[in-house]
Amino acid sequence: MDIFLKTIGSINDETRLKILHFIDVNGEVCVCDIEKSFEMIQSRISRHLKILKDAGFLKVDRRGRWAYYSIRKPLDQFRQSILKEISCLDMNIPLLNKSCKVG
Amino acid sequence: MDIFLKTIGSINDETRLKILHFIDVNGEVCVCDIEKSFEMIQSRISRHLKILKDAGFLKVDRRGRWAYYSIRKPLDQFRQSILKEISCLDMNIPLLNKSCKVG
DNA sequence: TTTATATATCAAGATATATTGATATATTGT
DNA sequence: ACAATATATCAATATATCTTGATATATAAA
Numbered sequence: 001m002d003i004f005l006k007t008i009g010s011i012n013d014e015t016r017l018k019i020l021h022f023i024d025v026n027g028e029v030c031v032c033d034i035e036k037s038f039e040m041i042q043s044r045i046s047r048h049l050k051i052l053k054d055a056g057f058l059k060v061d062r063r064g065r066w067a068y069y070s071i072r073k074p075l076d077q078f079r080q081s082i083l084k085e086i087s088c089l090d091m092n093i094p095l096l097n098k099s100c101k102v103g
Numbered sequence: 104m105d106i107f108l109k110t111i112g113s114i115n116d117e118t119r120l121k122i123l124h125f126i127d128v129n130g131e132v133c134v135c136d137i138e139k140s141f142e143m144i145q146s147r148i149s150r151h152l153k154i155l156k157d158a159g160f161l162k163v164d165r166r167g168r169w170a171y172y173s174i175r176k177p178l179d180q181f182r183q184s185i186l187k188e189i190s191c192l193d194m195n196i197p198l199l200n201k202s203c204k205v206g
Numbered sequence: 207t208t209t210a211t212a213t214a215t216c217a218a219g220a221t222a223t224a225t226t227g228a229t230a231t232a233t234t235g236t
Numbered sequence: 237a238c239a240a241t242a243t244a245t246c247a248a249t250a251t252a253t254c255t256t257g258a259t260a261t262a263t264a265a266a
Contacts, residue, residue: 001192005117012115013224014108031243044225046244065233065242081184089104100242116254134213147255149214168212168263203212 003056010055011082015040016048020057021086022093028061028070029096036097057083066100106159113158114185118143119151123160124189125196131164131173132199139200160186169203 011017015038022037023029035045049069052058057079059072075083114120118141125140126132138148152172155161160182162175178186 001117001120001194004120004188004192005115008111008115009223012108012111014104015224017104017107032241035242041226042243043227043245046242047224050244062243067243078184078188081181085107085181089107091104112253118254135211138212144256145213146215146257149212150254153214165213170213 007055007057007079007082010051010057011086013048015044016052017086017089018091018093019045019048020052020083021089021091022096023058023069024071024083024087025093026096028068030066030068030100032066032100033096033098034069036099037094039094110158110160110182110185113154113160114189116151118147119155120189120192121194121196122148122151123155123186124192124194125199126161126172127174127186127190128196129199131171133169133171133203135169135203136199136201137172139202140197142197 011020019034019038022034031042031045031049034040034049035042038045049058049060053060053069057072057075058069061068061070071083114123122137122141125137129136134145134148134152137143137152138145141148152161152163156163156172160175160178161172164171164173174186
């Protein structure tokens with residue numbers, strides 16, 4: 001029940017829905033990609049990513065000074081059905097803006 | 104998006120999860136059945152039922168002085184998958200206590 | 207028509223969640 | 237070692253949601 005509520009709570013927010021869909025569409029991205037694309041401050045993005053990760057939707061892979069987030073795989077049936085439903089929403093997500101300072 | 108968030112918001116609450124599952128298990132029940140079974144005050148139950156109804160999970164049928172709530176049918180695939188997931192949770196719901204004053 | 211039961215809704219206070227700005231830590235380049 | 241970039245987390249504030257108690261409406265029985 002607690003895990004279910006954590007999962008549901010994680011998608012009960014417009015910003016997180018957009019971030020989740022953004023990652024679903026663009027694949028692996030780092031925090032500053034999202035920060036730049038969404039034009040939101042870093043602490044806000046970081047916090048939402050943590051919530052989505054703790055809810056089982058995302059995994060993080062640290063390489064160098066970057067943290068790369070992507071959809072966790074394999075994803076169970078229920079979370080898959082949620083991602084599918086989200087992908088059907090008419091949601092306005094920004095274009096990927098890759099502008100980390102060093103390649 | 105707004106409808107999705109309303110749907111998700113409606114199940115982002117322990118009390119509503121239990122009420123929803125209770126109705127799924129017991130079938131059509133009236134507000135005071137739930138009130139008595141859950142030992143919660145009427146205004147609280149009534150409010151949660153309205154949220155679940157507005158989110159598309161429940162329908163209400165008024166007969167006499169009673170309002171009978173049940174799972175809305177047919178239910179779309181997404182809401183069905185949510186109900187299925189909820190039914191798998193190890194959730195503690197009370198026994199049905201039918202004690203409306205007049206039959 | 208008076209009374210009791212069933213339900214819905216509102217306002218106030220309590221609780222939870224989101225946003226911001228500041229700060230801390232880690233990595234890399236100079 | 238120092239500076240810059242990337243990320244995480246904390247504290248304060250803002251915003252949203254939940255609970256309660258009071259009140260309003262409707263139906264039915266006496």
